Amino acid sequence: MIFVILFLILCGICNGAPNVCRLPPRWKTNYDFDYSKQQHEWATPNSKTDYYMLVLSWSPSFCKHLPSTKRNHTFQCQYDDFGLVVHGLWAQSRRARTLRQHPRNCRNSEALPLTTIKRHFCMMPDESLIQAEWEKHGTCGFRTAEEYLNTIEKLFTALKIPDMQQLLRDKRMDQYKLKKAFIEKNPSLRSNNMIIYMKGTDLIDIKICYDLKLKYTNCQRK
Template sequence: MPPIAPDGPRRVLPVTGYTLALSWSPEFCKPREGQRAHRVQCSGDNGRFGMVVHGLWPEGARTWPQWCPSDASPNPARVRAQLCISPSARLVARQWAKHGSCMTRRPETYLNITRILWRSLRTPDYDRISREDDLTAGLIRKAFAEANRGWEAEHIGVRLNARGWLEELRLCYGPRFRPAPCDPRRFGAQDSAPAKIWRGL
């Protein structure tokens, strides 16, 4: 497993909810297609990814817990099984060390919860949606909510980059892993914000 070093302060805080961050892989890979570090996700050797799991993040009342003390590390075989939804061993190891360690004592539990949440979701056809005229962050939210029973637009954060391209969905959960309204930090772009979705062509 790749070594992971903290890049910020340790914050051990009560958990008030969770965010499941889903990255739009074509946008992530656009400048990284030839990079060895991102070969699994971006080379095309393993097919083309759409939405992938960036991470499952515990949230606190005003900020988020991170880098909680733990001597545990993910089992390489379990990480390998996770690569279909999070196609980078370094990413999986980092998400456990930074976020999962603040949720549970065992990496396997963190990975299992992440997979259960992922499997409960349906990803809209964002390739088709990308071709719609006058696409906005609100339409991206609406498409996800319509594809997933129990989800409303207020539960879905949309992160666009500075040029308006979709980077990530941030799905907001309450403490019992039920969809919950996003706070402004996680909600991201307003519904009226113009948006574009890179299809990887």
């Protein structure tokens, strides 16, 4: 057991991870993303980025709601190691009235080096997710993937996260109580800086909004 813990710590350190997590025994070799080949993707490169939305996913709920065939082949769902993880950082427009009017897929990009994927895997535990989020959202607000992912890491590590396991054991938990818990840990955070989505008692995601200087700002629901 001690050997396993030391191994995980060393893996995390070697890959420069901001925190330690279990790593895949084999890494994906094909994780590139091309929005033009995706059925439900689109490009709005001319939409102005006014603010950013950090999207956090509660891994147990994500895995619970996946079809079993997909869940069994999704690394983060094989163990109970992952809790609140990053889905992405989305460029947003205050002029948008529909989802399709926000900045998206602003330019095509080559597959990221595996070293970059490994560096951020504990924060975003899927190779394809990291690549897709960079191309779909990062290209609309950042010059490089490194700048995009480092910004996510900065925001995520600066956020003080309450004890999610304890909070979610309360079957009466709702978005308002979760917001209160986050605000207590992060006094400069306000209720209108957050959007929390729950499906019944399952936490699905938490969205936190930042202005272009990476200060908290009001979220727009469209």
